[in-house]
Amino acid sequence: MEPETVLILGATGNIGVSAVKAALSSNRHVLAIVRNKDSADKLIHHIGSGSSEGITFVEADVLADDERGIKGVVERVSAGEVPGFQHVYSCVGGEYTTDSLLDISTERLRYNMNAMFEAAFFAYRATIPYLLAQPSPTTWTLCTGSQGDIATHPLPAMTQGALFSFALAAARETEGTNVRFNEVYLGMRVEVDEEAVKHGVVRASEFAGVYERVLEGDVKSSRVLVESLEDLENLRAVKRF
Numbered sequence: 001m002e003p004e005t006v007l008i009l010g011a012t013g014n015i016g017v018s019a020v021k022a023a024l025s026s027n028r029h030v031l032a033i034v035r036n037k038d039s040a041d042k043l044i045h046h047i048g049s050g051s052s053e054g055i056t057f058v059e060a061d062v063l064a065d066d067e068r069g070i071k072g073v074v075e076r077v078s079a080g081e082v083p084g085f086q087h088v089y090s091c092v093g094g095e096y097t098t099d100s101l102l103d104i105s106t107e108r109l110r111y112n113m114n115a116m117f118e119a120a121f122f123a124y125r126a127t128i129p130y131l132l133a134q135p136s137p138t139t140w141t142l143c144t145g146s147q148g149d150i151a152t153h154p155l156p157a158m159t160q161g162a163l164f165s166f167a168l169a170a171a172r173e174t175e176g177t178n179v180r181f182n183e184v185y186l187g188m189r190v191e192v193d194e195e196a197v198k199h200g201v202v203r204a205s206e207f208a209g210v211y212e213r214v215l216e217g218d219v220k221s222s223r224v225l226v227e228s229l230e231d232l233e234n235l236r237a238v239k240r241f
């Protein structure tokens with residue numbers, strides 16, 4: 001049987017690297033959406049294997065809502081130019097800053113809403129019709145953060161607030177379908193392994209287990225809470241409706 005494939009947006013980031021590790025260690029393939037070759041090299045460095053085996057890199061602009069973005073990737077999949085996929089993980093990042101609301105320019109607000117909110121929304125709209133047409137069960141996973149509730153970092157916090165509503169709507173809309181949509185709500189700091197060790201935070205490879213369990217299990221239309229080390233070992237999922 002052909003291995004399943006996970007399409008990952010933000011694949012080179014802290015969360016994306018954990019998703020890539022989860023997919024590869026569960027014998028799945030990865031369709032890593034990257035901006036350029038430098039990003040692809042960064043990902044190979046962070047996964048630590050020194051090899052791109054199991055990973056297909058696709059260059060696209062995840063911030064664009066047209067054929068330059070995920071819409072174009074899905075068109076290339078449908079044309080047979082890029083491998084098909086059964087799972088999507090969305091974790092594009094923006095600025096992680098404590099800047100006051102008064103110091104956030106309109107330009108930065110729009111850029112961060114584009115990167116952290118719109119990219120997920122565009123990807124959902126482009127990939128869900130494709131997943132609904134698949135004969136097998138599929139998943140769509142979004143990483144959000146507790147900043148949306150605590151707002152010590154106003155700029156990323158506001159983007160998470162928007163994602164919470166998006167995730168709830170997506171969970172409702174896919175409830176009766178072959179797509180298991182879930183939001184992974186992260187209340188801890190995760191970084192790529194070498195940075196995590198320096199900063200004493202959770203390593204991407206430790207966090208990878210959460211996504212492996214989401215892929216393997218039957219959790220659906222839920223918020224998966226990751227707020228303690230225990231949550232890294234056992235999936236804690238709640239339904240918000």
Ligand SMILES: NC(=O)c1ccc[n+]([C@@H]2O[C@H](COP(=O)([O-])OP(=O)(O)OC[C@H]3O[C@@H](n4cnc5c(N)ncnc54)[C@H](OP(=O)(O)O)[C@@H]3O)[C@@H](O)[C@H]2O)c1
Nearest residue numbers: 010011012013014015039091092093143144145186189190
């Ligand atoms: N890390 C955490 O502990 C944590 C906690 C809670 C929530 N989250 C959420 O998870 C998401 C990802 O966080 P992260 O820490 O993994 O972020 P990150 O390390 O900064 O990674 C961001 C990812 O997004 C990509 N990206 C950013 N801007 C892009 C652009 N204009 N075009 C294409 N790709 C772009 C980056 O690609 P390049 O490599 O090419 O730059 C990278 O793959 C965020 O929404 C964040 O709020 C993270």
